Amino acid sequence: DAVVEQQLLHAVGRFDLIVTMGNTAKLFFKSHGIAVPIEVVSGGLDASRYSPASTSATADLIFVGRLAPIKRVDLFLNAVKQIQEKIPNVSAIVVGDGQMRASLEQLAVDLGVSQNIRFVGHQPDVGTWLRQARIFVLTSDSEGLSLALIEAMLCGLPAVVSRVGDLGDLVEDGVSGYLVGERSSGAFAVRLLELLENGGRREQFSRAARHAATRYEISACIQLWDDILSPAGERPGPVRLPIR
Secondary structure (H helix, E strand, C coil): CHHHHHHHHHHHHHCCCCCCCCHHHHHHHHHHHCCCCECCCCCCCCCHCCCCCCCCCCEEEEEECCCCHHHCCCHHHHHHHHHCCCCCCCEEEEECCCCCCCHHEEEEEHHHCCEEEEEECCCCCCCHCCCEEEEEEECCCCCCCCHHHHHHHHCCEEEEEEECCCHHHHCCEEECCCECCCCCHHHHHHHHHHHHCCHHHHHHHHHHHHHHHHHHHHHHHHHHHHHHHCCCCCCCEEEEEECC
């Protein structure tokens, strides 16, 4: 809404400091002439709750999120169908609930992949499910800074996600996962097959994903807030993150 947008920009421009969770919002404000200092600080996560698995994965792919139209879980299911043609026993987990669950379960039946996909609903301990999988998938049409993606990367999962919103802040294409620009199940299937069929690359991406996600640990975010809010001249030195 253009009127609401202008009111938002007017209000935001009167603050002394803006803090956003991702670079997309920062670029939006700057492109609209906001001259206020803008910092990017994500929500911090407890890395000890999202550590890599100590045992072999039991599932190939995992999706975590609301089962709503914007998440485009239909793309994920169709990608599984295409992968199934080359890897008949491919397995996937869908964690989350929402208005589309029944229709998506029916779509899995219609595609002939209901035996390959488990819909497990809302889960209070997502880390347990992430550690069962090899690759994290997010097919959304729009995303901010996805906490589910950070959780997955802290668990050492390479990610194959849409090239939208702030997901590029998290995933470095070809390093810790893949950013998929084309809005098609085939484009996702190609990247997922690359990682499923190349264990060495998957392991390399896994290490890079874990390392990248440590930027979003609680301790790192606290340090960023301290740096931003400390009076000039009293700011601590640069953040040095642990390598795990």
